[in-house]
Amino acid sequence: MAHLVLLNAGGTISAEAGPGGVLRGGAGPAVLAQGLPDAALPVREIGVYRGLSEDMTFADVSGLLAALAMAVADPQTRGVVVAHGTDTLEESAFLADLMHGADTPVVFTGAQRAPGALGFDGQINLMDALAVAGSEEGRGLGAVIVFAGRILAARHARKRRTTAPDAFGADGGDLGRVAAGAVQLFARPVRSPPMDFHGLDASVEIVTAGLGASGRILDLLTQQGARGVVLQALGRGNVGRPLVEATARATASGCAVLVVSRSDEGGVAPEYEAGRRLADAGAHFCGRLDAAKARLALACLLANGLDSAGVGAALKTYGFS
Structure with a gap:
């Protein structure tokens, strides 16, 4: 019935x-x-x-x-x-x-x-x-x-x-x-292919940027074994040099770093010099995703066995970049 x-x-x-x-x-x-x-x-x-x-x-x-x-x-x-x-x-x-x-x-x-x-x-x-x-x-x-x-x-x-x-x-x-x-x-959403679910990687964390922010928290998370970090950046995806440098250290160690915005609307893209530095450091920009959702998407992708390069490709497949 x-x-x-x-x-x-x-x-x-x-x-x-x-x-x-x-x-x-x-x-x-x-x-x-x-x-x-x-x-x-x-x-x-x-x-x-x-x-x-x-x-x-x-x-x-x-x-x-x-x-x-x-x-x-x-x-x-x-x-x-x-x-x-x-x-x-x-x-x-x-x-x-x-x-x-x-x-x-x-x-x-x-x-x-x-x-x-x-x-x-x-x-x-x-x-x-x-x-x-x-x-x-x-x-x-x-x-x-x-x-x-x-x-x-x-x-x-x-x-x-x-x-x-x-x-x-x-x-x-x-x-x-x-x-x-x-x-x-009024409208129908654009849907992406369903993602296989093999759990959630509990090591993924969020780091929020602000005026004069250092890279200490990101460095500490990397040192303690975080396999993924979501960087909640300013505006279109911008951070100061200390966080850019910490991002480069994190990605060099194999940690996947995703970039989202502190702002509610508009999303991120490497349009400014600071954002371009993040992209050059190996960070992946996540379009309109907010920090909480980006963390879960990354936790799923890492639990599926993907490395940072695989995460970047998957973000495109699922419409997040």
């Missing part, structure tokens, strides 16, 4: 208040589906994680991806919704989009306000997400985020507000909207 799958991955949408009203993970499987009005298709809820998303590990997200792949492989699954904590929702959704090659809708959502709080937004977000997951319009989109009535491509979505219900936005704008259960699309 055709159905929708709801993967409960914890977060604010299923949180409970602890001592002093502090939120904590706790609600188990089936609690989200039980509180929903009747949907057009049956909803099967599966619990995959019970905590808050800031505590998720690579092992936790790997388990989520495995459950997602199993759900999508079932020919009776019309679509999948993942209810997830908002702090790392964009990262899990991005990973899902990297691995997802089928047309089955995969929709991530969550809540900014916990159950029982005034203005709890989890139920309407969940209903909107189920509407997209069960719709013909949702097919072929890859993984998307549905939040506050907006449909956003997982590759470009970011959490931009820490408390407001309209938490997420995307470089490039919305793919569509959901209103009163009706799904309207």
Whole structure:
């Protein structure tokens, strides 16, 4: 029988208040589906994680991806919704989009306000997400985020507000909207080939550039065995000479270095002298990817056995450079 799958991955949408009203993970499987009005298709809820998303590990997200792949492989699954904590929702959704090659809708959502709080937004977000997951319009989109009535491509979505219900936005704008259960699309994302998933290399870290930044942190990470580093650079991908020199030392040691921007929109390219020095030092520029997503992409590629040169080629294959 055709159905929708709801993967409960914890977060604010299923949180409970602890001592002093502090939120904590706790609600188990089936609690989200039980509180929903009747949907057009049956909803099967599966619990995959019970905590808050800031505590998720690579092992936790790997388990989520495995459950997602199993759900999508079932020919009776019309679509999948993942209810997830908002702090790392964009990262899990991005990973899902990297691995997802089928047309089955995969929709991530969550809540900014916990159950029982005034203005709890989890139920309407969940209903909107189920509407997209069960719709013909949702097919072929890859993984998307549905939040506050907006449909956003997982590759470009970011959490931009820490408390407001309209938490997420995307470089490039919305793919569509959901209103009163009706799904309207404005655009479809360009999809890349699905990536094989063999785990995540936990040695990959992020280094952020700033005014007068040194290369000490990058040097330290390299010395401690980091196989990959994401350099969150200024503007179009620029850093001062100390970080250029540290990048050259890192790449010479076999560490893959990816360059992204501190800015929210516009992406990176070696258009300035500083950026050209980074490219000459062996760093790879990652277009419009943000630091968190670039870290996960690099962690996947390194876990797949690629070296720095292989990473550079793969970034082009998957549309990141």
